[in-house]
Amino acid sequence: MSSPALARHPEDNNVPAAIAEAGPVPAVTPPVAPPTFGTIALRWYRLNQGRLRATAVGIISLLAFLLVWHLLTTYRVVFFVRFTNVPSPLAVYASFTKAIHDPKFLMHVVLSCRRIFIGFSLAAIVGVPLGLVMGRFKLVHEIVFPVAEVLRPIPAIAWVPMAIMLWPTNEQSIVFITFLGSFFPILVNTLHGMSLVDPVLVRAAQCLGARERSIFREVYFPASLPHIFTGLTVGMGVAWVSLIAAEMISGQYGIGYFTWEAYSLVQYADIALGMIAIGVLGLGSSVLIRGAGHLVMPWRSTR
Amino acid sequence: MSEILAGEPKGHIEVRNFSLSYDSIEGPVQAVTDTQIHVQPGEFVSIVGPSGCGKSTLLNAVAGFLKPTTGVVTVDGERVNGPSAERGMVFQQYSLFPWKTVRENVEFGLKMRGMARSQRERAARTLLGLAGLEAFEKHYPEKLSGGMKQRVGIVRALATGPKVLLLDEPFGALDAQTRVIMQQILTNMWQRLKISVLFVTHDIDEAIFLSDRVYCMTARPGSIKAEIPIPLERPRQQSMMMSSEFLALRRGLMSLIREESLKAMGGEISDMGMQGLNIELHGHSLADVI
Ligand SMILES: Nc1ncnc2c1ncn2[C@@H]1O[C@H](COP(=O)(O)OP(=O)(O)OP(=O)(O)O)[C@@H](O)[C@H]1O
Ligand SMILES: [Mg+2]
Numbered sequence: 001m002s003s004p005a006l007a008r009h010p011e012d013n014n015v016p017a018a019i020a021e022a023g024p025v026p027a028v029t030p031p032v033a034p035p036t037f038g039t040i041a042l043r044w045y046r047l048n049q050g051r052l053r054a055t056a057v058g059i060i061s062l063l064a065f066l067l068v069w070h071l072l073t074t075y076r077v078v079f080f081v082r083f084t085n086v087p088s089p090l091a092v093y094a095s096f097t098k099a100i101h102d103p104k105f106l107m108h109v110v111l112s113c114r115r116i117f118i119g120f121s122l123a124a125i126v127g128v129p130l131g132l133v134m135g136r137f138k139l140v141h142e143i144v145f146p147v148a149e150v151l152r153p154i155p156a157i158a159w160v161p162m163a164i165m166l167w168p169t170n171e172q173s174i175v176f177i178t179f180l181g182s183f184f185p186i187l188v189n190t191l192h193g194m195s196l197v198d199p200v201l202v203r204a205a206q207c208l209g210a211r212e213r214s215i216f217r218e219v220y221f222p223a224s225l226p227h228i229f230t231g232l233t234v235g236m237g238v239a240w241v242s243l244i245a246a247e248m249i250s251g252q253y254g255i256g257y258f259t260w261e262a263y264s265l266v267q268y269a270d271i272a273l274g275m276i277a278i279g280v281l282g283l284g285s286s287v288l289i290r291g292a293g294h295l296v297m298p299w300r301s302t303r
Numbered sequence: 304m305s306e307i308l309a310g311e312p313k314g315h316i317e318v319r320n321f322s323l324s325y326d327s328i329e330g331p332v333q334a335v336t337d338t339q340i341h342v343q344p345g346e347f348v349s350i351v352g353p354s355g356c357g358k359s360t361l362l363n364a365v366a367g368f369l370k371p372t373t374g375v376v377t378v379d380g381e382r383v384n385g386p387s388a389e390r391g392m393v394f395q396q397y398s399l400f401p402w403k404t405v406r407e408n409v410e411f412g413l414k415m416r417g418m419a420r421s422q423r424e425r426a427a428r429t430l431l432g433l434a435g436l437e438a439f440e441k442h443y444p445e446k447l448s449g450g451m452k453q454r455v456g457i458v459r460a461l462a463t464g465p466k467v468l469l470l471d472e473p474f475g476a477l478d479a480q481t482r483v484i485m486q487q488i489l490t491n492m493w494q495r496l497k498i499s500v501l502f503v504t505h506d507i508d509e510a511i512f513l514s515d516r517v518y519c520m521t522a523r524p525g526s527i528k529a530e531i532p533i534p535l536e537r538p539r540q541q542s543m544m545m546s547s548e549f550l551a552l553r554r555g556l557m558s559l560i561r562e563e564s565l566k567a568m569g570g571e572i573s574d575m576g577m578q579g580l581n582i583e584l585h586g587h588s589l590a591d592v593i
Pocket of ligand 2: 358359360471
């Protein structure tokens with residue numbers, strides 16, 4: 001993209017100021033009235049009415065779920081599925097209050113989070129730049145894409161035996177499996193985002209004097225961000241799926257192992273506790289990613 | 304700085320023996336053929352022509368996005384061989400960066416040039432003020448109306464002080480009132496900056512109202528069918544659009560374009576047995592009206 005025509009013209013540096021001296025151009029500006037606190041509060045309520053309603057309905061729906069669960073277990077309903085041994089919500093709550101004072105349970109949670117953090121971060125650190133580069137440079141795409149396409153359909157759980165052979169410690173192989181689970185969604189979505197970048201924006205940047213590197217940083221990257229974040233969200237979900245599977249098969253610690261162990265030890269309440277903990281952790285991590293998305297892409301969250 | 308304003312107009316565009324064909328599966332598509340145009344420094348020139356005649360192709364070649372198949376494009380004697388901040392461009396699709404605020408969009412070219420942040424912020428604020436957009440400097444483009452977006456687009460293209468401004472149907476998507484305001488803003492900025500403007504439009508009134516000269520292109524493969532000087536005096540007012548002089552120019556251009564548009568749709572029209580219409584329109588020519 002470098003050409004003599006792109007060379008800088010130092011004498012042009014003054015031109016914006018030259019326009020500035022030229023005096024105003026007829027144009028319309030909207031009148032701005034300073035709002036009072038009352039009107040702001042009212043406006044906020046009106047704008048968020050839908051969201052408030054959704055929250056209320058959501059809470060009611062969760063309570064209803066708990067109630068149905070409670071009724072099914074207290075009456076030990078057997079109707080195709082058997083609720084005979086299923087712990088009641090109260091039993092799970094009891095084991096929850098016990099567990100939060102139990103350092104072992106907390107250790108399981110912390111270990112799982114650590115594995116997710118390392119595996120997922122590595123996947124993002126490798127997957128996003130690789131996707132960006134593949135989207136920009138055909139040759140890299142041609143080299144990497146076939147390999148990725150062959151490896152991608154293999155579920156992370158199927159990697160467990162191989163991972164155990166590849167890595168010296170159990171911990172490393174579990175992190176590796178978590179990495180693999182989130183890597184492909186991140187890579188594929190980043191690539192997809194790159195393929196959708198509006199070529200007119202690239203042209204606009206070029207005739208404002210942007211070179212290859214700036215175009216990459218200022219156009220391709222921000223334009224792909226929404227898809228990158230889709231990839232991160234999906235990747236985070238798959239990371240948890242892969243982690244729990246790996247922990248159940250080969251782990252000694254972690255919330256997946258905790259849940260499996262509870263089954264072996266016939267502690268039924270702990271099974272449900274483990275499941276709920278996994279759900280809450282998964283939800284929490286995707287909320288974190290969504291929050292990061294809002295921070296990084298302010299132009300989208302003002303919608 | 305004022306010496307730049309007072310200085311010589313800049314931006315002499317010359318397109319010589321120009322042709323351009325696109326490669327496609329069915330073989331090369333000749334979009335533009337045997338075309339010569341020029342824009343004098345400080346001149347405002349429009350290109351009109353039937354849809355698909357190669358107006359955008361020609362403009363993109365001047366911008367440096369497309370390489371001519373034959374011929375050369377030069378600006379101030381220098382051969383064009385790639386896009387550059389010397390040639391600002393405004394696109395029909397607005398093409399503002401959605402992830403940048405209005406001010407950051409305007410700053411972009413200055414940032415690319417390596418201007419310090421505080422300096423370019425000040426420059427961008429001043430420019431936005433001139434376009435009546437200072438209240439919107441922190442807005443993201445998505446929230447702006449079409450007219451505002453295009454004002455930002457023009458200001459952004461002018462911020463780097465280009466020699467030439469290229470516009471491809473910039474007001475095509477705007478309503479009539481907004482369009483008139485935009486035309487005034489553009490004229491204003493053009494006169495003050497003394498740069499040359501190459502303006503593609505399909506709106507004949509717009510072309511006449513704005514330009515010193517209008518090129519009319521033939522149907523594809525496009526070439527220059529006629530070159531029409533617009534002797535209307537400046538500053539131009541809306542009321543001029545009712546003057547007999549204006550209307551005569553309009554009638555002339557209109558018939559030229561209609562002739563070409565019909566040629567472009569020639570096959571379909573004769574299929575429908577409408578040759579009568581064709582003949583009737585061939586009766587007009589520019590010489591009759593002027
Ligand atoms: N990338 C391409 N490949 C093949 N043909 C193309 C390509 N781009 C444009 N063309 C053809 O070249 C011709 C000229 O296109 P161009 O976009 O320059 O026309 P235009 O005068 O700007 O039309 P409009 O008024 O509709 O904008 C058209 O017939 C179009 O079909
Ligand atoms: Mg076009």
